[in-house]
Amino acid sequence: MATKYTLFYKRTLSATFSQRIYQPIYTLTRALTFKVTRQNPELIPPAKPTPHEFKPLSDFDNHEGLRFQVPIIQFYRKNPSVKADPVEVIRKAIAKALVSYYPFAGRLREHAARKLAVECTGEGVMFIEADADVALEQFGDELQPPVPCFEELLYDVPGSGGIINAPILLIQVTRLKCGGFIFSLRFNHTMSDGAGIAQFMFAVGELARGTGVPSTPPVWERHLLNTSCTHQEHKGIPDIIKTVTTLNEVVRRSFSFGTDQISALRSHLPPHLRHCTTTFEIVTACLWRCRTIALSPHPDEEVGILWAMDSRRRFNPPIPNGYYGNCCIHPTATTTCESLSKNPYHYAVELLMKAKLEAMADPMLIKHVSRLSFVGSYAVSDTRHLGFEDVDFGWGKAIYGGVAKGNVSFVPELLSLYMPCKNNKGEINGIVVSIYLPKNAMEVFTKELEMLVENNDNNPMLA
Secondary structure, eight states, X not given: OEEEEEEEEEEEEEOOOSSOSSOOEEEEEEEEEEEEEEOOOEEEOOSSOOOOOEEEOOTTTTOGGGOSEEEEEEEEOOOTTOOSOHHHHHHHHHHHHHHHSGGGGSEEEEOGGGOEEEEOOOOOEEEEEEEESOOGGGGOSXXXXXXXXXXXXXXXXXXXXXXXXXXXXXXXXXXXXXSOEEXXXXXXXXXXXXXXXXXHHHHHHHHHTTOSSOSSOOBOOGGGGOOOSOOGGGGGHHHHHHHHTTOOSEEEEEEEEEHHHHHHHHHTXXXXXXXXXOHHHHHHHHHHHHHHHHHOOOTTSEEEEEEOEEOTTXXXXXXOTTBOSXXXXXXXXXXXXXXXXXXXXXXXXXXXXXXXXXXXXXXXXXXXXXXXXXXXXXEEEEOTTSOGGGOBSSSOBOSEEEESSSOOSSSGXXXXXXXXXXXXXXOEEEEEEEEEEEHHHHHHHHHHHHHHHSOOTTOGGGO
């Protein structure tokens, strides 16, 4: 099938300023027109027979908030030394990888109490071969979410997007007229987290390059992350949706936090915090505080933030190397709107540090996690260290690899993703964060962010 796709799009970008964490926003507008020719979707089964069995997911996998699809996209340049067809190479590598990752070739089934299990049917993952009449350079110098024309680069096959009774993976490989190609993948988050799907992609890359077997054998062992604790987080989902649907005229803006800006924020912390806080804590506290002020809940309203933190090495004994299920704990910090807004900036930093220590003390104790049923709910996820850009199918590493959208979840306005920011040399030198807020709240957020990063000792926020 051939689709001619014309897109006029606006993307909010940030210019790099040396002394301020918030950069004035400008809008880039351009037209991109190209034709995508897709072959009919097909199922790629494992290259060899695999067991037909049911495999229950873990309690971490069964988290109600993970029932959504996550899109990943990888851009690859032409490699003059490689004459092979990327579609054929990757198609064969996927089939080989599914021999050891055969649960991905099955279908999720829902049982009593909404518990999920994968039926290893061997049906396969859905695959699309495509060609696009566009060159890599036409996407611009700064590749970052949201990727333009993504709906054409990963076609949403009707019936493929369900959580249960549907393909667990959807993959499209699109050849470009310049000789490069784009690899796009959508995965069911209940089966894997970012680290788990990156592990699978690395395995496909190794097999595409001629390795006999993946260097990291996959480990299922989902029973290791089962717990008898009550999942309090499930109770808040309807309230979250109700809250988000009341947000009108939501707009998106991107904010860049470079080395100089992060150093400036760190310099405003008290001496006892200055050298023991992470970049993640500094940025997250800043965003949480500014966002809360912008949304302006009632002063006594409870506001909270949670984030995903990989816990593979935090268990005792550690989770086996090669485990590809969901393995993130979700530290959660809560306070009142008034406390967060009126106290100095470092108050928020200390709340985050405390929440992380509590979650790390007992990763299996999840009864306090994700109690986000209130107006000030906010969640962040740091994707900078998942290594998607290092996936190599034989053409070299990706020039961009990672999430295809600035938000992924069933309530996107609640979630911000942290993505690597690159300079014009391709070096990672900061963080790009997408924020979604109602139009009026976004203006307040921007002003608060500017005020917070002013290097002004008289600023009461920084006292």
